[in-house]
Amino acid sequence: xxxxxxxxxxxxxxRSRGDRMIGGVAGGxxxxxxxxxxxxxxxxxxxxxxxxxxxxxxxxxLLLVPEEPREGAPPPPPVDRNKAATILGIGALILIGGPIxxxxxxxxxxxxxxxxxxxxxxxxxxxxVSGEGPAGGAGDIAKSAALGIGVLLACCVIFVAGFWAAxxxxxxxxxxxxxxxxxxxxxxxxxxxxxLLILPALALALGVGCVSAAGVDLHGGVxxxxxxxxxxxxxxxxxxLGAGQxxxxxxxxxxxEGDTPLRxxxxxxxxxxxxxxxxxxxxxxxxxxxxVDFFDYNNGGLDVDFERRPAAAENGKRVVVDADVGMGAxxxxxxxxxRFDHRRGDEEQDPNTACxxx
Amino acid sequence: xxxxxxxxxxxVGGLVIAGLGTVLLLDQSDxxxxxxxxxxxIALAAMGAILVAVGLSRRA
Numbered sequence: 001x002x003x004x005x006x007x008x009x010x011x012x013x014x015r016s017r018g019d020r021m022i023g024g025v026a027g028g029x030x031x032x033x034x035x036x037x038x039x040x041x042x043x044x045x046x047x048x049x050x051x052x053x054x055x056x057x058x059x060x061x062l063l064l065v066p067e068e069p070r071e072g073a074p075p076p077p078p079v080d081r082n083k084a085a086t087i088l089g090i091g092a093l094i095l096i097g098g099p100i101x102x103x104x105x106x107x108x109x110x111x112x113x114x115x116x117x118x119x120x121x122x123x124x125x126x127x128x129v130s131g132e133g134p135a136g137g138a139g140d141i142a143k144s145a146a147l148g149i150g151v152l153l154a155c156c157v158i159f160v161a162g163f164w165a166a167x168x169x170x171x172x173x174x175x176x177x178x179x180x181x182x183x184x185x186x187x188x189x190x191x192x193x194x195x196l197l198i199l200p201a202l203a204l205a206l207g208v209g210c211v212s213a214a215g216v217d218l219h220g221g222v223x224x225x226x227x228x229x230x231x232x233x234x235x236x237x238x239x240x241l242g243a244g245q246x247x248x249x250x251x252x253x254x255x256x257e258g259d260t261p262l263r264x265x266x267x268x269x270x271x272x273x274x275x276x277x278x279x280x281x282x283x284x285x286x287x288x289x290x291x292v293d294f295f296d297y298n299n300g301g302l303d304v305d306f307e308r309r310p311a312a313a314e315n316g317k318r319v320v321v322d323a324d325v326g327m328g329a330x331x332x333x334x335x336x337x338x339r340f341d342h343r344r345g346d347e348e349q350d351p352n353t354a355c356x357x358x
Numbered sequence: 359x360x361x362x363x364x365x366x367x368x369x370v371g372g373l374v375i376a377g378l379g380t381v382l383l384l385d386q387s388d389x390x391x392x393x394x395x396x397x398x399x400i401a402l403a404a405m406g407a408i409l410v411a412v413g414l415s416r417r418a
Contacts, residue, residue, distance in 0.1 A: 182377070188368050202378075
């Protein structure tokens with residue numbers, strides 16, 4: 001005859017006394033589902049960024065799940081909860097606490113997600129330069145991410161330095177430095193490698209390359225330059241600026257009949273030509289990266305070449321502008337536009353009307 | 359005698375960067391006219407080659 005086993009008690013969910021960070025909820029859930037409580041905690045933190053769901057659930061667990069009985073103490077008798085009251089309580093909790101937690105969750109996500117992205121980028125960069133993936137404890141991973149971010153910042157500085165050096169005429173020297181760095185890397189590959197040099201050398205090459213590809217010339221200073229010549233005699237043959245905003249305002253200029261040539265050169269920024277409505281404008285512009293805004297026409301992107309050569313009306317005035325912008329915008333307009341207003345004004349109905357053929 | 363294997367990322371990275379530098383030098387000396395239409399694919403290919411080399415070196 002088989003011995004009868006006593007009827008097994010149903011498993012009960014308790015909040016853990018021994019394995020707790022706050023209220024023992026994760027410890028209790030881990031024990032109940034036979035999983036590591038750390039996994040429960042990670043899931044709870046992750047769910048915080050989805051509207052604070054886990055925070056709400058945590059509070060509900062805290063209120064509804066009893067603490068585990070002390071060692072040797074008899075298990076507590078089943079609590080006769082009023083189900084309706086419990087459901088009402090949870091409903092009230094969701095209604096009152098839900099929106100607050102969602103807002104808090106979104107605010108936390110707004111900070112934590114960019115931070116997580118930066119850490120991941122740091123780890124990726126460190127993996128690229130050292131070949132070491134994220135390993136070890138949290139401190140080791142944080143150290144790898146910090147080193148990666150440091151390398152990335154150094155690369156940004158090198159990119160900008162290369163950009164400015166090439167823009168100011170040091171392109172040949174910078175290209176030679178890039179070649180030397182490449183040769184050093186090739187040689188180092190046979191004696192153990194020097195991967196730390198790869199990203200900085202690449203950053204330098206990209207900085208110089210952008211200047212070369214866009215044709216950026218940073219000679220001519222930095223800042224805002226505005227020219228308002230009174231007559232054609234005051235006009236310069238060339239208006240040049242390295243970086244910033246270059247404005248040539250011809251609205252008050254006494255221009256002669258026929259063609260008035262003008263040249264605008266800008267390395268980086270915004271070149272603006274303002275013309276009166278009775279003057280026809282012909283233009284040829286080259287923009288490495290950026291856009292052209294020529295009255296009612298606009299176009300942008302990389303390697304932008306623009307040309308409009310309308311003839312002036314009989315005995316009319318025509319400004320023939322030749323513009324070269326490395327990176328930025330070239331604009332020809334009758335009036336200044338609000339910096340933040342990208343809607344078309346009355347010029348759309350009145351583009352370059354002083355020309356015989358547009 | 360055992361020949362030491364070269365560090366692949368350093369080798370590929372070095373060749374790619376030296377190549378980029380040569381292109382830049384040719385542009386500076388007006389032998390070629392570099393524009394984004396040509397430089398962007400070259401730069402992307404260079405970065406891709408370095409990433410592939412780093413990935414392959416981890417598998418080896």
